[in-house]
Amino acid sequence: MSLLLVGTFLLLIMIGIPIAFSLALASLLYLVIAGIPLTIIPQTMFSGINSFVLLAIPAFILAGNLMNAGGITERIINFANAVVGHIRGGLALTNVASSLGFAGISGTALSDTASIGSVMIPAMKKQGYGSGFSAAVTSISSTVGPMLPPSLPMIIIGTLASVSIGDLFLAGAIPGILLAIGFLIVTYIISVKRGYPKGERQALSVVGKSFLGAFWALIMVVIILWGILGGYFTPTEAAVVCVIYALIIGGFVYRELKLKDIPALLTNTLSSTASILLLVGFANLFGWILVSEGVPILIADGILSITDNPFFVILLIVILLLTIGMFMETIAALVILFPVLLPVATSVGMDPVHFGVVMVLTLMIGLSTPPVGVCLFVASSFAKVPIGKTVKELIPYFAVAIFVLLLVSYIPQLSLFLPSLFE
């Protein structure tokens, strides 16, 4: 029966039904066959979105969009360009470096792809970088965003498992930076091989000036960490603080955010996030059915029946997550699977914070993989390039991402060192 559910779902997404409605329709079919009252549909959908924590999604994306309109994204890109633009493949490197800078203000990979992609992809194409390559770099580098605070997936994990969100925020930092370094190296090698252009070396004074320009954007991560670790607001509230901050910086400091632009920004943010949130709602329905069918227990027992060797259990979990990440949206996957897999992970001695970092990293990689990868889709549509072409360019980046993922999975200190400093 659960195979029917999952099979129908996969079939529906493959033929191009929106994922949110694929979840809903597959569930509907199952409920009718199983004879379960259909009122469970509105109830689980409502419950799925009736959550204070999820409010962080539109708030973080709105903050990102406000930053974008307020000239903050541009300044981060300028700063990144001043630092790495003169190296071969300068603009592509700038793209990755911007993601690292942008990570401090965005809570989701998607907002990172959309904000940086809207500026960087056209610029890269104009300088002669391939469309597929431009989309690939934009998509994969946004994986870094949620590894650094603020981070929506980390907030969701914190609430699912009662682990400190502050710890999770700190734990993602080293893996996130490793990932960015890996992407920079790959980008440089590809750029040299293909002879991509490089920019002029900037004088130190220009670098300094561009840093001042980006200062207020870069300071945002400090404010968020200070606010959360200092007990002034909860992580969800931090998302709203980000919105206010973006309004103030864009409107009064940089003075590029115009009052008349705000309504359209609001409705655009809300309509695009509402589509994600409906997906969360229907994922809750889908998850309800999976749980009532006992699927999570089957998976957990399945893994532990194959092996109880920690090395292989972790490997199996990572492979499972990578596979799921290919098909599922991050938040839905987190909500459904984190509670299922956490006990398996802790049974082989993994720390919940460490496991949280591994899970987020894996699912972030999934955002750039076909068949279902939101960042991949958005970047490809910005570059006006078929998804297949972007995927081809992504292959070396996947290799690096998986290498970092394995390092993070098997060396807990990479995640746990920073939080341990604050014990």
Add this chain to the structure above:
Amino acid sequence: DDITHWKMTHISDASHLWHKTALEFSERVEEKTDGKVQIEVFPNSQLGNEVDNINSIKFGATDLTITGETLEVWTPNAILLAVPYAFEDEEHMRDVVEGDIGRTIESDITEDVGLTPLFYMERAPRNLTSNAPISHPDDLSGFSMRVPNVPLFLDTWAEAGAKPQVINLNEVFTGLQQGVIAGQENPNDLIYSNGFYEVQDYLNLTEHVRSWIYVVVGNEQLEKLPEDQRQAVEEAALEAQEFARDLQEEEQEALSDLLKERGMTFNEDVDQEAFREAMLPALEENLGEEQYELYLEMVEQGTGIEVDSE
């Protein structure tokens, strides 16, 4: 086939007394009905929160759940399942629950909500945790604490002098760790299972709320069973009630030891009478007239100590 499959949902984790009792109940029902009634238990809010679980039974997607004062929004008297300083001790509470007042509340739940209480479980008293000992309402001034989304709790703690705020249970640990709040109140089992001992030093034995909770089944679901099976379910329920009581007594002691082991200091020097008096005005304001009368009746049923002195 003629086998009835029931789904039982609840919001506690799998190591909790409620879950153990639910499994025990499920086993006994299966045994007594020769496998004709089978109950599958889903812990941990897997199939929804408390309100979802109640609604799900009403429209037939699930069949049983564990619920208490939350039912107040359907039937007002259910608020009495968790009111401050209603009972002297466990004995007093048992007398009330198994007496007339308990029966009134049970029939209210059956009629107003459409759920039949099968048996009840005692909950450990709620205690206040903090980082400095709190022994008297005077110690509460400026004390920011978390309360659940229950207006009565908010008002009683505000009345007692604290600065209470509503925070989702999910965010309490982080809130305590980062200092958004300085304390919280919960039964010892939840203090333990949420790991609050890591971020709080003192467990003040305020014992401000003693409450109980019901295992309920949908009226319609129960009525569908043939008479003999229904009787078997009721028998199993009584046995499960005994089971829960024994387990509760055992676990209470073990829990105290565990919490102390994890570094919590038990503050036994708490002036409960002072807390009771400080909270009483909020109680009168919050409860409906009928509920307040019942409350006074509950208090009066207490044996030995005179409650309305002074």
Add this chain to the structure above:
Amino acid sequence: MRTAAKLDKLLNYLTIILFTSLLLVVVIQIMSRYLPYSAIWTEELSRYLFVYSITVAAPLAIRKNEFIKVDMLLMMLPEKTRRIYECVTYAIVAVFGIVLFITGIQFFQLGLEFSSPTIGFQMSYVYISVPILAFLIVLYSILFIIDQFTLPKSEGEQL
């Protein structure tokens, strides 16, 4: 289609009002920690405002074709076929919308029987957001289908 444009506008306004109020409520929640006044209602109210923000904003996402989907197969089709294909997709979505509407009414009726714990109004006022959403999904699926036949080619090109 003038009516449709007006409806878009209405939903846009509602989105702005609801989400701005939501942000304000959260700001009050943060500030109330430093004020003598405890705002118990903020957590509950912000959740309901959030649900209603989604209710009015999600239909707009249908119109803008923003729902995430796998479009690899779709991209291989010639534009005309693709438009017809998308119409079929949203016809199916509309059918689901009808199911959600009918079951949403049953859900709404559950809300008639109890009230919200903190603010105290009947939960049906919140639960009715589901049938409203379902109604708008059906309506906007139909509008989406009409758009496919009336919009100039260039606009159908994006995404």
